[in-house]
Amino acid sequence: MRSSGTAFLKGLGALALLAVVTGAALRLHVNASTAGFVYLIVILGIALWSGLTISLLSSIVAVGCYNFFFLPPLRTFTIQDPENWVALVAFFVASLVVSRLVVNARGQAEAARARRQEIEALYSLSIDLFAATSRVGALAEATMRVLTKVGAASGGLVLFGSSSYMQQVVAWSGESEDEIKDLIAGVGRHREPLEFPGPHGRDVFLPLNVGGHIGGVLVVRGSTATVRALESVAALVALAVERERFMAESAHVQALRESDALKTSILRAVSHDLTTPLTTIALQVESLRQKLGANPAAAGSINVLSEQSDRLRRRIENLLTLARLESGKFVPRPEPTPPADLFHTAREHLAALAERRPFEVQIDDDCPDAMVDPVLAVEILVNLIENADRVSPPGTPLRLVAHRHPVDSSRVRIEVLDEGPGIHQTTEPAERFLSEAEEEGDVGRRGLGLEIAQGLAAANRGEVSLSNRPDGGAAARLDLPAATIAAAAEVAV
């Protein structure tokens, strides 16, 4: 009740001032117009010093005194001369206008001061917030500082995941009732601040606009700050959240870049350090073959050694190629490539396989060359042939076929046809190899061949697919863009 007491005292003060001024004016025998000006100045002073109510009441009292003591007939509340009526009304209106103007001006000054203070507070808060969140993970600490600054008893910061029900509590102090989660989710959905009286004063839930979306909610409990001020604080916190996300992202990108550089240097080391010993092994195996080839038992072992080291080499090369493609260190260089050359080279790569299994090659007369990176195309083909070989009964031939794509004449279709059991139509091609690998008890070989083939084909604007043939067995298809070659220049010989 302090404020109404102060108003009462101010009212008494105003009356006392009027009484003193009236007494002084009477003693000095001032005339009516002088008295009017003196009263106006007094009202101005009262309005400056007190509120609108007191200055209005003082105006009424001043009008009474002016009439009673200074306008004839004196010592009565009546007025004879109509001119004096005009003076009295003019005085009253002037005092009212002065009161209002002065009080308004004072109110505006106060509001400006309050705003200035608010802005100063926000500024220092923003400095605080951004100094505190210059590293990833400092958001919780910064939030607690914000809550202290705005005089909150408790509260916290909750960020949303993909929906407002996926809540991540970044910082929290004080108790956390069960319904808080729903309240926060509700604020997130409705995008409007929520304000209601809580156990320790006012609780305000403020949605945070992070990069155009409501990314979380700032909860301020028991603060006296206005909702408008708190909204500004929430906007700052939202900026801090956005900043932290951005920093985390750029840290991630940086880490990726570093890991990419690491990958490249590992790749370089691996490709050199693996290729050289493999070359030595391959050459030594051949030299062994020359020395021990006459011994059938040794020859068998040497064949296995040679085939397996070949396979190891190819796998390593495939994986390195895929890694190089992925890291952009290697860009496929397509050129018109005759399918016959692809088949020939693939069989050269699979010399041991070609010795124990017959191949039938069939290339349509009108089959165009494939526009493909020849080295990658051979690798794809080698993988498809190896896979077909694994599922084919011993001694059955593999057919290598090339023709124009039956539907899209701008593509070449290369097929590896086996006489194996075919594929389960329901399973994905990759799973086909997976299940076979498991049957073989060779977990490490899971679909690697096909996956490599698919990866390499994709880099060449090609596709690999598997299907059953009507006459039994499976067809592994490699569809590639066709090359268009024209006889550009003419005969000079």
Add this chain to the structure above:
Amino acid sequence: LSHPRILVVDDDPGIRSVITEQLATKGYESRAAADGREGIDSFRRDRPDLVLTDLAMPGVDGFELIRRVREVSTVPIIVLSVRGGDSDKVHALDLGADDYIVKPFSMIELLARVRAQMRRSSGMEVREQLEFPDLLIDLDRRRVVQGGRDVHLTPTELAILAVLGRNAGRPVTFDDLIAKVWKGAQGTTNDAVRFHVGSLRRKLEPQPSTPRYIMTEPWVGYRFIAEPIA
């Protein structure tokens, strides 16, 4: 006739030893060097008939070695390159290497390349009649017989076949073909070469699906794969 001498330059001792050992069994006399510097020294001292060199080596690398050897000699140089190093291969050919072989290679492949280079340097390629298994190229009479049948070629096709056949076993680049067949005619593209080689292959190969004579060398050009009959 003394044994042909071959210089083997590679920084990997395993590869050096197995290559020299294998070359010895085929009647070649070989010297080994562990890097480019040693290779250049050995070349000056021994004057080998052929150089086999790795490209990536510490210190003086294979490219520098090729440059230095080419300053003083035209002996055949075969480069041992790694996979993925296609630009290296082309660069080495530009510097004057005669052929390349991609690691890991087989000894059979390597010996075939060595034989092809030895043939070329011994001057056999000047003959106007080239004979390969099932194939006779008679350049004087402009006649080609494959498996007993006459093959009718256009002048361009015959010129291409002559260049490839004379360089049997070696890669012939598109630029080589354009220079020798089209006399470097302006505007002759690799595609034009491909077009004529494509039609040559269709006429020449008894089974186009399993080529016996002409193979494409990715990004480089072509290689005649049949070995001439001596």
